[in-house]
Amino acid sequence: xxxxxxxxxxxxxxxxSFEEDKNVILMGEDIAxxxxxxxxxxxxxxxxGPFGVTQGLYTKFGGERVRDTTIAEAGFFxxxxxxxxxxxxxxxxxMYVDFAGVCFDQMMNQAAKVRYMFGGKQKVPMxxxxxxxxxxxxxxxxxxxxxxxxxxxxxxxxxxxxxxYDAKGLLLSSIKDDDPVIFMEHKRLxxxxxxxxxxxxxxxxxxxRIRREGSDVTIIAIQxxxxxxxEAANELEKINISCEIVDPRTYSPLDEELIxxxxxxxxxxxxxxxxxxxxxxxxxxxxxxxxxCFSDLKAAVxxxxxxxxxxxxxxxxxxxxxxxxKKIIDAVKKLKDV
Amino acid sequence: xxxxxKINWIYKKIxxxxxxxxxxxxxxxxxxxxxxxxxxxxxxxxxxxxxxxxNQDDWISSTYRNHGHAIAKxxxxxxxTSEIYGRKTGICKGRGGSMHISDFSKGMLGxxxxxxxxxxxxxxxxxxxxxxKSNKTCVSFFGDGAIHNGAFHEAAGLAKLWNIPMIxxxxxxxxxxxxxxxxxxxxxxxxxxxxxxxxLSYIGDGNNVFEVYDITKKSINEAKQKNTPxxxxxxxxxxxxQYEGDTQLYQPQEEIDKAKQNDPIKLAKENSSxxxxxxxxxxxxxxxxxxxxxxAFDFADTQPWPQPEDALEExxxxxxxxxxx
Ligand SMILES: Cc1ncc(C[n+]2csc(CCOP(=O)(O)OP(=O)(O)O)c2C)c(N)n1
Ligand SMILES: [Mg+2]
Numbered sequence: 001x002x003x004x005x006x007x008x009x010x011x012x013x014x015x016x017s018f019e020e021d022k023n024v025i026l027m028g029e030d031i032a033x034x035x036x037x038x039x040x041x042x043x044x045x046x047x048x049g050p051f052g053v054t055q056g057l058y059t060k061f062g063g064e065r066v067r068d069t070t071i072a073e074a075g076f077f078x079x080x081x082x083x084x085x086x087x088x089x090x091x092x093x094x095m096y097v098d099f100a101g102v103c104f105d106q107m108m109n110q111a112a113k114v115r116y117m118f119g120g121k122q123k124v125p126m127x128x129x130x131x132x133x134x135x136x137x138x139x140x141x142x143x144x145x146x147x148x149x150x151x152x153x154x155x156x157x158x159x160x161x162x163x164x165y166d167a168k169g170l171l172l173s174s175i176k177d178d179d180p181v182i183f184m185e186h187k188r189l190x191x192x193x194x195x196x197x198x199x200x201x202x203x204x205x206x207x208x209r210i211r212r213e214g215s216d217v218t219i220i221a222i223q224x225x226x227x228x229x230x231e232a233a234n235e236l237e238k239i240n241i242s243c244e245i246v247d248p249r250t251y252s253p254l255d256e257e258l259i260x261x262x263x264x265x266x267x268x269x270x271x272x273x274x275x276x277x278x279x280x281x282x283x284x285x286x287x288x289x290x291x292x293c294f295s296d297l298k299a300a301v302x303x304x305x306x307x308x309x310x311x312x313x314x315x316x317x318x319x320x321x322x323x324x325x326k327k328i329i330d331a332v333k334k335l336k337d338v
Numbered sequence: 339x340x341x342x343x344k345i346n347w348i349y350k351k352i353x354x355x356x357x358x359x360x361x362x363x364x365x366x367x368x369x370x371x372x373x374x375x376x377x378x379x380x381x382x383x384x385x386x387x388x389x390x391x392x393n394q395d396d397w398i399s400s401t402y403r404n405h406g407h408a409i410a411k412x413x414x415x416x417x418x419t420s421e422i423y424g425r426k427t428g429i430c431k432g433r434g435g436s437m438h439i440s441d442f443s444k445g446m447l448g449x450x451x452x453x454x455x456x457x458x459x460x461x462x463x464x465x466x467x468x469x470x471k472s473n474k475t476c477v478s479f480f481g482d483g484a485i486h487n488g489a490f491h492e493a494a495g496l497a498k499l500w501n502i503p504m505i506x507x508x509x510x511x512x513x514x515x516x517x518x519x520x521x522x523x524x525x526x527x528x529x530x531x532x533x534x535x536x537x538l539s540y541i542g543d544g545n546n547v548f549e550v551y552d553i554t555k556k557s558i559n560e561a562k563q564k565n566t567p568x569x570x571x572x573x574x575x576x577x578x579x580q581y582e583g584d585t586q587l588y589q590p591q592e593e594i595d596k597a598k599q600n601d602p603i604k605l606a607k608e609n610s611s612x613x614x615x616x617x618x619x620x621x622x623x624x625x626x627x628x629x630x631x632x633x634a635f636d637f638a639d640t641q642p643w644p645q646p647e648d649a650l651e652e653x654x655x656x657x658x659x660x661x662x663x
Contacts, residue, residue, distance in 0.1 A: 033516030034588025046587040047516040070486035070522045071453045071514060099452060102489065137372035137424070139435040141451035312649045313435030314424035315372055320646030 001197060007053050007190040009164035010129075013171035014054065014091070018061050021089060024175060025065045027076045028093025028129075032058035032068050049093060051131065051190055073103035077128070081111050081180075084126040089175060094130035097146045097184065104149075111180040112155030123178045127171075132160070133186040133224060134274060134311045134322050143311035143318075145275045147222065148284065150182045151251045157205055158251040160184040160223040163194045166249055169203030176202060186224045208255035210262070214244035217332050218262040218269045221245055222281055225272040225323060232328035241336050251281055259285065260293055267298035268335040272323050277305040299338040302331045340551070345613045346623065348390050348547055349606065353627035354415070355382045355406045356603050359578075361635055362405065362422070362436075366582035372424055373435050378406040380545075380577040383602035384509050385410040387550025387572075388477060391558055395445050396475040397463045399456030402437040404449035407479055413441045415634040425641035432644040433652075445474075454487035456480055457506060461493045464504040475558050476504040483514025485531055486522065494567070498535040503561035505554070506569040509544065511576035512597075516588045529571040537569050544572030545602040548609065574602065 004012065017024045031054045033047020048055025058066040069076045073094065080090035094100065100107075111124050134143040151158045157179050161167040167185070174181040211226060212233055221229035226247050233243040246262050248255055263269055269289060273282035282303040289301055304323045312318050340348075359377040366375045378385065385406035392398070392411075400407040408418055413429060421428030422436045429441050440446040447463055450456050457478040464476035484490050485508060497504055510528050512519050525531055529539040538560070542553040550572055557568045575597035579586040598604075610620050 029514075030516045034518075046585070050515075068517060070517075071483045072486045072488065074488050102452065102487070137435065138374055139437050139451065140433070141437070142374070307650055309649055309653045310433075312433045313373060313430075313438070314426075314428075314432030314644050316424075316643045316646045317432065317649035320649050 001195045003193050004164045004168070004196040005191050005193040006161070006164045006167045006185070007051065009168035009196050010053050010171055010185065011056065012196075013168045013175070014057060015060065017172060017175040018057065018065065021175075023087060024089045024091065025067065025083070026054060026057060026091045026093070027067045027069050027080060028054070029069055029071055029095055031093055032063070032066055050095060051187065053185070053190070054093070073099060074106060077103040077106035078110065080126045081106060081114070081124055084124045084180075085114065085122050089125050091127045091129055091175065094128055096142050097130045097132045098141050098144050100130075100146055100149060107150065107156060107180065107182070108153050112153045115179075116155060124180045125178045127174045127181045127183050129183050129185065131187050132184045133188050134306070134318060135188045135224075137313060137315060137318060138187075139313040140310040145184070145223075147184065147251055147273075147275055148280045151281065151284070152279070155180065156252060157181040158184070159205060159249065160186070160251060161249060162189065162223050162226040162247055163192065164196050165194055165200065166203060166209070168196055169200050170205065170249065172200075173202035173205055177205060181205070184223070188224055203249075205250045206253035206255055207250070208246060208248040208258040210244065210258070211247050212243065212245040214242035214266070216242045216266060216268065217335050218244045218246060218266045219328065219332070220259060220269065220271045220285055221247055222271075222273045222275075225274055228323060228325040228328055229272060231325040232332065235325070235329055236332055241332060243332060248285075254285075256288060256292070259289065263289055263293045264296045267296050268338065269297070269301045270304060270328065270331050270335065271301060272304045272328060274306055274322060276308055277303065278308060280305055299335055302335065304328060304331060340548070340613070342614065344390060345615065348386055348551070349610070349615065349620070349623045350627055351386045351389070351410050352382045352547055352603065352606050353624050354631060355385060355409050357628050357631040358405060358409060358415070358634075361631055363578070363582060365635075371422055373437070374402070375422070375436050375582040376403040376580070377578040377582060378403050380511060380575045380597070380602065381406055381509055383547035383550055383606070384507070384544045384572045384574060387547040388479075388507055388554045390547075390551045391554040392445075392475055392477065396477070397445050397447055397460060398477045398479060399447045399460045400440065400449040400479050401453070401456065401481065402449065402451045403481070404439045405436070408439045408441070408446065408449070411441075411446055412444045413439065413446070415630055416637045417441070419634040419638035420641045423638040423641065424643065425638060426644040426648070427641045431648065433649075454480060454484040454489040457484075457490050457493035460504055461497050461502060464497070464502045465500065468502060473562070477507055478504065479507045479509065481514060482508060482510040482512070482519040482528055483517070484508070485528060494532065494535050494537060494569070497567035498537050501565040502567055503565055504567050505557055505561060506567065507554075508569065508571045510571050510573045511544075512574075513576050513580070513589070515580045518588075527571070529569055532569045537567055539569035539571065541571045541573065544574030545600045545605055547602060547606055548613070575600070577601075
């Protein structure tokens, strides 16, 4: 057993995938960084992306497989699709998910649809690694989560790991998967760590995880919200309220069974999502529960989400924007009394 | 000949921007302000030289690296600083932060964090000027990295096709994040990319504020006279990292040392007597600039924070939609 940060776990999964399959390649902006100055010793691999996640890959695997691109997302996302259809397994980095707009067509209309639209003859085994999340004081254009933007599109798979264990296991399977996968990494989780076995097997996409067993209330937490759910559960335990925390981990496909089992057990549900509320994962999960578990519910599902605003910059406003431990505790108390 | 008043203005602004960005570097090190900070040390001459050729109500767009543009365009120093500190009295009420400093009332259409988002927006403003037969100048600032993005090319193509006299200002500061400009160029000169659009382009020394001013002023006249967009490439050097905290490992020391010989502030100082400023004049301007910057940071530090619920305001003009009777 080794303790790894999310950042290290992702790097490990990339290295392992590169070693296992020579068709795996990586493209993105400054994923090596400084490569242009090969005459200067030690500068070739200076960046590894803005969070240093891919550092070392260029040195290990070379510029043919680890490609620094220009700021041309539509170009290299499109290229990943063609490369994937013809035999490579490209991983592309969308530096922040907020830049989705400049290359959304490639994912929405090509990557997602070629298999279906062209009669099921092709597949597009590519992975988009991207950085999501507020709480970094990074303002409206570098802080969104946009989970539901991709989840909405048939043909795309969507993965959002919370801890290092899941990050490694889920990235390994995302790269092996034959469909296009959007792999979302939360910037506030990169430096969090947990035990990750060196020989961790790929974790199947579409399998959620019970992070904490409990009997009174179910908290369904999306990515970083697991942190607040855990904090809330710890507090609530002190006053004898038992929370069950469900981390779906992947959003398309979604482990509906796991969610429903927990709902049946507690009958009281809170969904916590850092995204904007309209047409969000929170609203999707809530609607599924009301459709499939109506008779098990003892109260209406409570959604805790960001407000319907862009992410504000200033700390008091951004902290207000992000769901909090306190909001979860209050909601659980409200449900407990039902 | 440039009038004395303009020379003084140019000197005042160029020093203000440098002092401002040096303070930003300092507070970034002390970690006393939240968020990403992109400084424009090395770009001062471009910010000031271009803006010296504009009126206050002319339109510009900027990027996340906007402090210099905002200062030169006449945004209030106190409000800029307060915004960076995340305070309620900031230029965007604390909602934007350093990456989005912008004041519409000073002719700023916006400071966009998405690379190459600006040119098309400026194209639209310039189209409006054309349709309304108004004559405001429209300038989009962007970096050498942005010229690889489709959004830039689409704006450039339309601007030429529609005979829009806007000015594309490309700050070629040698780097897009950690990538050296020349490593990713397919053409000999960056501005050669405009050949595809048969667009006029000029290259200038981005370290020399008077050269920048001169080229910009002539280009604005030419663009309006010929009804055509013009692309300006100003070469300079990005002394700071991509953002504050960047290790800059990819920027070799010998390269930085060489660039320092052409530091825009150094050149401005060396040229000052040529432009009729004696030692005392220069010192006075420098002191004033320093003082104003210090005051702005003192001001920002004492400003109130926004209320958490302020986050909910001004998402729309009208929401939920009111039915007009
Ligand atoms: C569409 C898009 N892709 C990537 C980024 C991340 N990014 C921010 S700045 C930057 C480099 C831009 O370089 P350049 O245009 O030369 O401007 P400079 O920072 O040198 O002023 C990149 C890739 C972004 N903001 N938007
Ligand atoms: Mg640049």
